[in-house]
Amino acid sequence: MxxxxxxxxxxxxxxxxxxxxxxxxxxxxxxxxxxLQAAIGRFTGSRAARTGRVVLDVAPLIDNGNMVPVSxxxxxxxxxxxxxxxxxxxxxxxxxxxxxxxxxxPASGAARVATRIRLATTQTLVAMAQMxxxxxxxxxxxxxxxxxxxxE
Amino acid sequence: MNVRALxxxxxxxxxxxxxxxxxxxQHPMETGFRPGADGRVLPRNLVRRVECQFEGQTxxxxxxxxxxxxxxxxxxxxxxxxxxxxxxxxxxxxGFKHSESARIGVT
Numbered sequence: 001m002x003x004x005x006x007x008x009x010x011x012x013x014x015x016x017x018x019x020x021x022x023x024x025x026x027x028x029x030x031x032x033x034x035x036l037q038a039a040i041g042r043f044t045g046s047r048a049a050r051t052g053r054v055v056l057d058v059a060p061l062i063d064n065g066n067m068v069p070v071s072x073x074x075x076x077x078x079x080x081x082x083x084x085x086x087x088x089x090x091x092x093x094x095x096x097x098x099x100x101x102x103x104x105x106p107a108s109g110a111a112r113v114a115t116r117i118r119l120a121t122t123q124t125l126v127a128m129a130q131m132x133x134x135x136x137x138x139x140x141x142x143x144x145x146x147x148x149x150x151x152e
Numbered sequence: 153m154n155v156r157a158l159x160x161x162x163x164x165x166x167x168x169x170x171x172x173x174x175x176x177x178q179h180p181m182e183t184g185f186r187p188g189a190d191g192r193v194l195p196r197n198l199v200r201r202v203e204c205q206f207e208g209q210t211x212x213x214x215x216x217x218x219x220x221x222x223x224x225x226x227x228x229x230x231x232x233x234x235x236x237x238x239x240x241x242x243x244x245x246x247g248f249k250h251s252e253s254a255r256i257g258v259t
Binding site: 066067068071078091094095096098099100101102103104105106107108109110112113114115116117118119149 | 170171183185206209210211212213214215216217218219220221222224225226227228229230231233
């Protein structure tokens, strides 16, 4: 049977099958723990994060994962000598670990940010604050999601 | 194309007060993971960066990723030091760019 097919037809079939394989081998819908660690490492510059000073405010039970209000505040005088430089929000199990990175300055007056995020499933949220001296503080909160955000 | 956006900042403030600023822009924040009606994945289309300048100085910036909900909402704070104009600029995929400004009178 294969002798009836031209070379270009065989090539096209190989390309189509390879493409199908790519779709089937597509990355899973959830970030892996390694991806979360890599994302955290990129933010912290591999500085160890201490737990504390960061308050991650999110409802423990979410009925709609498409629009989850999240607020993060960090204890800091926000002076030129001592302030929060960046705040990052990570999700453990969304397809991409980074949700947002906020850059602040002493002009912010207070280290407080709020946004709304999508949550694909029940998971842990991680908020991290990087100070102007490079030190990193974090807080983790577990969230239950009853209606997942549409990711597939 | 008409982009709807909201920038909420107080019209007046006392010098030294910390004011709350809220900003939202109309945008689908298409994640790049969602299939459309025909089953093919809709291309990623996000607001990537939001910057807030007060009198030309950047006071706040945010880098956004697909986990941020559609019509991205941000709230942040700023210390009122002098009267001036606050400008928030959203920049994203497909050449998306939008700005809103607000005047804050500081006494």
